[in-house]
Every structure is written in structure tokens, then in C-alpha cells.
Amino acid sequence: MVNLFNKMLLIFCAFFAYSINAQDIEQIRDLYLKVEHEARYGTKSSYLDIADEIVDYPLAPYAEAIYLVRNMSLANKHRITRLLSRYPDAPFSHKLQKAWLQYLADGQLRQAFLEEYVDVGDTRLTCLNLTWQLQNGASEQHILPQVTELWMAPFSQPKECNFLFNKWQKAGYLTTDKALERLILAAKQKNYGLLSYLKNLLDPSDTHLASLWKSVVTRPANVAKTNFFLLYNDKEKDILLFALNKLVFVAPEKVDNLWSELSPKFAFTETEVNYLTKRIALAYAVTTHDSSLEWLLKVPEEVVDESVKQWRLAFSLEKGDWQQTLNIMSSLPEQMQTDESVVYWKARSLDELGDQTWSKRAFSELSERRDYYGFLAANKMGVEANLRHEPLEILERDFINVGSSKVMQRAFELFKLNRLNDARKEWNLLIKYSTTREKLAAAKLAYNWGWYDRPIFTLAAVGYLNDVNLRFPLAYKSILSTSAKNNVVDPAFVFAIARRESSFMHDAYSSAGAAGLMQIKPSTASYMAKSKVRRKQLFKPEKNVKLATNYLSYLMKKSKGNPIVATAAYNAGFSKVKRWLPEKEMAADAWIETIPYKETRNYVKAVMAYTEVYQKLLKRTDNVFAKSQDAVISPTL
Template sequence: MAVKKVQISMSKFVKLSAICLVTLPLQLLSAPLSSSSINTSKTQISFTEFEEIAQAGDTNDYLRLVNTFSNYPLFPYAKANYLSATLDIDKKAVINEFINEFDGAPFIPSLKLKWVHYLANNNYRDAFFDVYQFGADRVLDCRYLDWRLELSSLEQLSDQIADVWVTNKSLPKECDGLFSAWYNSDLLKPEDALQRVKIAALSRNFKLAQYLKRYLPTDHQYLVDLWVKASKRPKTIYRDGFFPFHNKNELDILKVFSGKLAFANPEVFYQWWEGKKSIHSFEDKTKVYIDKKSAIALAVNKSPMALELLNALPSDVVDESVKQWKLARALATNNWQVVLDTLDSLPELYQVDPSVVFWRAKAELEVGDKDYAHRLLSELAERRDYYGFMAASSLDIKLNIRHEPITADLVMQAKIKSNDTFKRALALYHSNSLLQARKEWNYLVSKVSEEELLVASQMAAEHGWVDRPIFALSKVDYLNDVELRFPLAFNKIIQQQAKRTGLPASLIFAIIRRESSFIEDAFSSAGAAGLMQIKPATASLVARKRVSKHDLFEPETNLKYASSYLENLLDKTDQHLVLAAASYNAGYHRVKKWLPEEAVNADAWIESIPYKETRNYVKAVLAYKQVYQNLLQEESNLTADITTLQVKPEI
């Protein structure tokens, strides 16, 4: 009987008759899953029912059935539930052995937390010390330190007490006695109190921040007001006399908010900061830190003086961000010699960066050594990424999309197939308990060798689990198995949507690959859901009806509305793939604000995109689309088109 896949809560993830049946032969995990059950002495019992017995702590029935189900892949989940439900000091050895055996597995944290709470609440100190890891729970941390005080002094434990105390929230009452003794011993350091003020203010817990004044020396208490005022409204920093510059800790406030102020209005911040530097003496480290923030903000804002300010920064503070904006502003000059000079000024570390190599080659082709440029592009063209494809297109040579599949012998395959963690991960995946399956997979990754992980990835893909290999191959830097890294999952639905909207199927695949890596229940902190990571509000506008997050976890629904939205963006941008991709990530109205004052080549414009996430996103989508064009045998050479495409001031 076919069983419909459903989304389930973590606490119920094993309660699915589709997977939770002891009749499933371990050697046939790849076979369709049956909903049949097994015969016990008088009745049929499924693993679902056994798991319920375990959760209820029904010792008689659990012990009667445990041998029947002990070889089932998900048995450890049932055992963890049973141990959680029947905690007893007499089971200390059994529980600790189980925790140690599966340390790191997804079903251990809940059991372990319940176990240490049980031990603490029942005053089993030695047993508690055996298993508790400091930092896991604030209440238990205080219990731990209270008991440690019987063996140590407050002074010896002061740093650990401070670790518990420094939080942006109010502390549990269970900690009152410990902290009272700590305060009375004058062991609370002003720097710890200021750190707590800082994180309280930044998290907008202003009441707590003001309360903490009492723990600061009198001449430090004004700093609380500065943190609170700046956190409420950063612009107040511009007011004359906001910083009296009585205490070096004021500089921490200045450094924290310098970035926000600089990016909010780069020109205003630059003028204010130059004025402050002219009348106050700042240590070099602080001055350079804020100079860097100001210069980058001006570069993002396309200020003519940004490149000069970036070039003035000491080489030891040049990082990825400084490198990027020096490159972007140099390209904006339309002067290839300036580009070469700017790239020459970068530290040696960045001379091998693919973006630096690519643009050096482009500049050398225009004003330098053409043979050297061709050598640089030839080497870069070996890469299977955006810059590698752009280099190959510049030379008009074949792109490097060679497929070299993972090879594994039968012994290694058998080893992975018999791995209990792998079996649990697959069982959970086949039950559509995808989040828990991914947790088991991550546990597997922490335990196996790189060679074993590659084979496990190949076997997971054979089961249709295509997202794990993408991450696994990236982790071990095995980039040659193109088919595992760029799966053709959901191909039928994608081809249908491509035909309906007129979008290239390769573009839909590329967006999915970048947005979710084919995780159909992916959900971002921004509220985007599903394969193409479209927000419910956006999908609802496209559908002209309410579309929920859970609706978007269905591949057909997600692809339908997200493809229509992408089609709309292409229409708005005059079929400009670069602008549409940027709009899909950052929003169409933002992209309109980023348009240049004069027409520029698309490859140079991409380097000037203000958001790092969107810059990388566009490059990835272009590269992924090129790969999928090859896999789907679409004819055009995308990166060759990009080298001649322009971005204009209006769309």
C-alpha cells in the first residue's frame, strides 16, 4: 500500500508506519517501504506502537518487545525515548553507556539534558559531574558552580561565573545565591559588566542595560547611557559632545556603530570622522579600523575619492572586502592601467584570487602583455566556476565541465551500507522526516573518512537523496563528479514549468541549485521557502490567492509560482539575465538603484553590486546555468554572452 509523505514535528518523527516497521529488511533499505506489521505472541505490533510504548515508559511491554525491534534502524530513537521516560539513578551505567556510544547523534541531546536535570534535582552530584558539560544550560551551570564551590574558591571559579553572568537576558533565580557571593567578593570585573551592558543594549534590552549601571565604577556609569542612546538612534553619535572622550571604552561604541553610520550616509560620516581625527588623538588600530569602514562605504556609494582612500589603507588590513572594492572602483574608472596598478597594490595573498587573475588578464589584453594574458586565462579556464567559464569564453575555448564520477569498490559500498548511522539517515529520509534525516547525515559526516563520505554520497543519490552529495562533495573538495554536484532532480516538473513560462530549464535548475541545493523543505530566516526559496507573500501575489509556507514545500507548487515570478523579473529587466538574477536575490527595486550612470559591461557591473551575497549569487547562478546548459544540451554559451552584455542606466 502506498503511503503519502507528510511533514511531521521532530518529536513525532519516528511515528510513521511507512518506515517504522520491523519487517523492513535491513539489506533492502532501497526497496519500497511497506506499512505491514509483525506478529508477536497475540497481536500485531508495529514499530510505531513500540515507539509509543517506549515514550510512555511502559517497562513491561518495552522489555517484552525490545529484542524484536533491537535490529531496526531507528531503534536507538525508541531506546532514547524509553530511557528519558524512566530515568533512575540505578540506570546510571546504562544511560551513560548509551550516551557515550552515540555521542553526537541527534537523539542524544534531549536525553542528556533530561538526565542531567534529573541528577541535579535529586542531588546526585558525582553522577552529575560525570556527564554535565559546562555551558549547556544556564540553570545547570549555576548548580554546577554552586557544587564546585565546595571544592574550589570563588576566585578560582570567577571566570566561569562571569561566563554565565554575561548575557543579554535576566538571569534565573537559581543563580541568585552564587552571584550574590560573587558580587560581595568584589570579583566582578568592570570589563565584564561593560560587555554585558553592550550586548544588552545591542539587543535592545535597555531596561537591563540601565540596571547594570550599579555594577560599574561611578566614572564608568555614563558609558551605559552612551550605549543605550547609540543603540536607540545611532545618529545621536553625531551630536557635539556625545563622546566626552574620557574613557577608552568609548571607542568600542564608536567602532561598533561606525559601520552602520558610514553605510547609512557615507559622505556625512566621512566628513564627521575627518573632523574628529583632526581634534582628537586616536590609537592607530582604532583609526585604521574606522578609516576602512568609511572607505568601503564610500566605494559602495560610488564615491570618486573611494579608490584613493582604499589605496591609503595599510596592507595588513586589506581583506576580501577591501580587495573587492578596490577592484570595483578601479573598473569604474574605465582605465585599464589604473586597474593593473590597483591589482598590483594588493597583497601577495590576493594575487592568485580568481577575480584578480581574471581582471589582470583582461587589463593585460588591453594595455599590456597579450601572451601573458592568454597564459593567465588558459590556467584560469581549468576552473569549473564563474571565473573559469568567463576565462574560457574570453579565449573561445571549450568550457571545463568534464564529468569524472566517484568510483567505489564493493567492499567500501558494503561498509557504508552496513553503517548504522547511514541506515538511520536513509530510513528517516524515506519517511520524509527530512530535517531529522539531515541531522543523522551530519552525524555520519562527523564519523566517516573522506573516501567513505564520497561513497555514502553516491549511495544516497541512488536513493534519490540528491542534496546531501552537493554539500559532501564540496566539503571534501571533490568537484569532478558533475552529475552528483548538479543533479537533474525534479526534471519533469521543471521542464513543464520551462515550457509554460518560456524560461530556459537550465535557469530554473541554476536557481534551485543556488537557492536550496534541492532541499524541498528549505526555509530561510528571511521567510523564503522550498526549492526556489520564494516567500509566501510573493507567491500569494503571483497566485492571486493565499499561499502558505507549507504549500511551498510541495515542489509542484513552489516551481509554479517561483518560475512565474522569475519570468516576471525577466520581463521587467528586458530579458536581462544578470539583472533578473540580481533582482531574484535582492529585489527588483534595489537593483534599479544599483544601475550605473553610464552603460557598462555586465561583468564589470557584477563586481560593483553592493551586497556581497548578491554578487556571489549572480556569479553562482551564471556558472550553474552554464553547467546545466551543457547537461541539458542547450545550445547557447552563456558566459560568452555575458562578456559582451551591457548594463544600462535604465531598464
């Protein structure tokens, strides 16, 4: 592999037209950064004087795009159009294309604009394109149907669209049905200012719908008011369904009562009845209402899905009634009977009921799987978990083919410069147009570079799941192992958390505010550090892992050494997990199924499975999750 990697380096360097050694490559990268700086901040001459020095470097187009965006002019038209035609899908092209079109539009350079136009997702530019086409003699029959989608927006569009909208309306494309559809979109977005205009476009018999939609979007419970509905037709039924869906998880009993009261007055379809029945059942389940299981069991088979199955299972396990668990699993739709969770819990129930003939066979078959239920079954059988590692075999020519791709070379250089967002965009562009064999070669190549997140996602997308090393890399091994040792936490556990949280992307950031390798929040990090920790600091692997592992150790202590509870708390917070503890002692595998948050439930299962994998990869025997089905969760900590 070392020889092959050197060959790949040779290909890359040959493409740059430079001599081959690490020092030269670093000098080229430093030179590129200087050129890029001049493109962004320097004068025209300071950029042009040195731009030719990197003309063969893969990232040269990035610097050129930066320079051209900053220097829009007709004099640069040839350079702009040449760059866009050579790299139409590159990450820098969208910004350049949009800037070029805006420049042409602002200068009223209509013919050039129409010749250069492509859709860049800008409504103003789209409207100008269609308007100028019409004014240049294009057929209304060709142009006006394209206007419908622009008009059907939940907000007011730019003034550049007005000419089009007037033409469109006069040509008869505006109907009362379209006006109502747009009114509903605007109401749902709480753009109430648009409702008055749209109300005037409705049939007189429908004008009251504007106030009804505003009322239910503002406060869904308003549907319970006396005489709220006037006609009980399908248009008002849509309002009721919207309100009930908004209310159901907030006040399931209220929705249950409203449904009983109002459903006879509307003509509901069987599909609508089944859907709402399922929603009420799930809402009752989330609130642990006494009627939960009763409602869950009456959900029609045709709409039983994973969520209904999970809640039926959770309530039966919570009662500790193994016969009921078996009955519920056996009564699920036929297509669910081969689901690994159904097979496991049927086997588990039969085992508890003393019928081990079928259960042993089922556990044995499940134990061949490399996943949560497979590992549980293996532990149940007392056998070693089977990783079924099958390393990817990539031909040298496939490596060379992928490595010689200009897109791959740009991705590599961006990765080496730590421009990870753009590197991933280039990677996605490569994958979009690659064959399966090329994707696998690219994944292996990225792994050899130390770019560990790309193989994880690529192999999952392709469906090749048996190269365990690529899917579960020992990334940041020194940092993770050292921090685990310092905090007396199982290193396999720490690797599993990092793999599940970020797939080893040290720059990962979530909408909840968690950052870095182990996705810890600045507030949590500050608490553990006893000083202010900023988000930017958490993108540094050592800092992130040190604080996150310290927090994991803290959770283990609060959980009295129970890694399953600690894992759930790492995801959802310790206070929530305390509320989820069972009323009486419960088997750990059963308790996990009762965790009410799907995200946390799946998170715990994933971390348990990943820990088992990393236990094997790290050649450890003292894993905290081993024999986990024998562990229990207590009512108190």
C-alpha cells in the same frame, strides 16, 4: 553500481534481522511509525507491548527516547542511562539528557544529578551542578573560576546562580574591569535594566560610562553632541568607535566629519585608523559618493581585502576606463595578484587596450578553470568550457564499511521516512568522525539513494570538486525540465537556480521567508498563482518549481529577455535591479561587478557558472548565458 547498491541493501536489511525485499522493508517502517506513535501518545503498556518488535531496527532508539522523555522516573533510570551511554551524540540524546537532568534537579536528587551531569547548554542546570559540587565539599579554587563566564552575561541569570555569584564575588573574582565589560555587553543588548546594578560596581571615575553607553546604543549620533565625552581616554574611545561603526553605512559624511573633529582628541592606534579608513571608504562606495574612489585608493595596503578590491574594480569599470582598471588591478597587494578575478580583469583590460600577448595567455590559463571566470575566459577564447569531470572511484569495501555504520543506517532510514532534519543531523555526526575516504564513500552512497544535497556539501567540505555529476546532480529532472518547457525558460537556467538556491533540498527555508527547491516566497508565489499560496505548499517540489519557473519567465519578460538582469532580479527583486542599471550601455561582465549587493553579485556569477555546467550535462547548445561577455546591459528596460 546496481549490484553494489543491492549489496548495500542486503547489509541494511541484514542489520534489521529481516528477510530482504522491498515489501518487508516498508512493513518494518510502518511498524516503526506505529511504535513511535505509541511512545508519544499511548500508554506505557501499549508501547512496551510492541517495542520489542523493532528492537533491531536502526530507529528504535528514537522511539525509546520519545517514550523515556514522556515517562521520566527513577524506575526508568537504567533505560535512560543505557540509551544515553550507547548513543551520546545522536540527535535524540540532547533532549533526553536535558529532560533527565531537569527531572533529577526538580526532585532535589543531588547525588544522582552530579553523577549524571553533562553540559547541555542550560544555565540553570550548570549553576546547580557547580553549587551542589561546592556544597558537597569541592574546592572553591576549582569551582569559582568556572563562574566567571556565567556571570559575564548581558542579562540576568537564573536565581539558582545566586549562591555561586555571592561566593565568587566574596572570593575577589569580581573586579571593576569585569563589571565594565559586562555593562558594555548589557548595553549592546539594550538590557538597560541591568546597567544600574553594574554601574554601582564600577570605579567612581567610570560611573559616567554607563549613561554614555546607553546613549550611543540608543542613538549612535549622540556622540556628536557638544561635550559628550569627558576624559577622552581609551574607555571613551571604545564608545566612539562603537558609534562610528554603527553610523558609518548610514551617514558616511557625518562619520567622516566626526572622525576629523574627534580623532585628534583620542590616542588611536594605527590599526584602528586603518580599519576606520577602510570602513568609511566602503560606506562611501555603497552610497556611490563622489569621493568613493578617492577613499578606496587611500585604504592602506595592509587592510585591503576582497571588499576593497571589488569596489575599486567596480568604480573603474563603471567609468569605462580600461587603463585605470588595469592600473587598479595591478596595484593591488601581491597576494591578490593570483586571484582569478584579478587575473581576468587584467587580461580583459589589456585585451581592450590592444595588448593581446599577455591577455591571450591569461585567458587560456583561466579557461581551464571550472568556475565563473574560467567560463568567461573560455568564451572569450572561443573554446568549449572544460568541466574537468573526474568521477569518484570508491572501493567496494569502503562502501560496505560506511554502509554498515549504525549512524549511516539511521541517517538512511530517516531520509526514507522524510525526516530530513534528523537525517542531516545523523549525517553530520557520521561525517564528524569519518576519514576523508569514508566521507567520499558516504557522499557517493547518498547520491545513489537520491539524497543529492549531502554529496554537494560533503564534497565541498572535503575539497574534492571534480566529480561534476555528484556536485551538479540532475535532481528532480522531470519536474524541472517540464516546468522549464511549459514556461519557455532554458532548463539549464532552471537547474542552475535550484542548485544555487537550495542544493535540491525541497524542505529548505530561509530567514527571508523563501521556501522549497527554488526558494520562492509565499507572497511571490501567490502573485504568480493569483491565489493564496501558503509556505507549506511550497515544500512540494512540483508546486514550488511550477510557480518559481513561472516567476522566472515573468522576470525574463520584464528584463526584455536578458537572463543576467533576470537572475539579479530573482535574488534581489526587480525594483532594486532597475536602480542598479548603468547610466550608459555597459558590457554584461563589467556590469555584474558593479552590483552593489555582494550577495546578489556572487549569486549572478554562481548561476551563470552553474548554467554553463548544466548546459553540458543536459547536452544543450542554446544556452542563454553563452558568450555572455559579448552581452550588454542597457540603461533602460
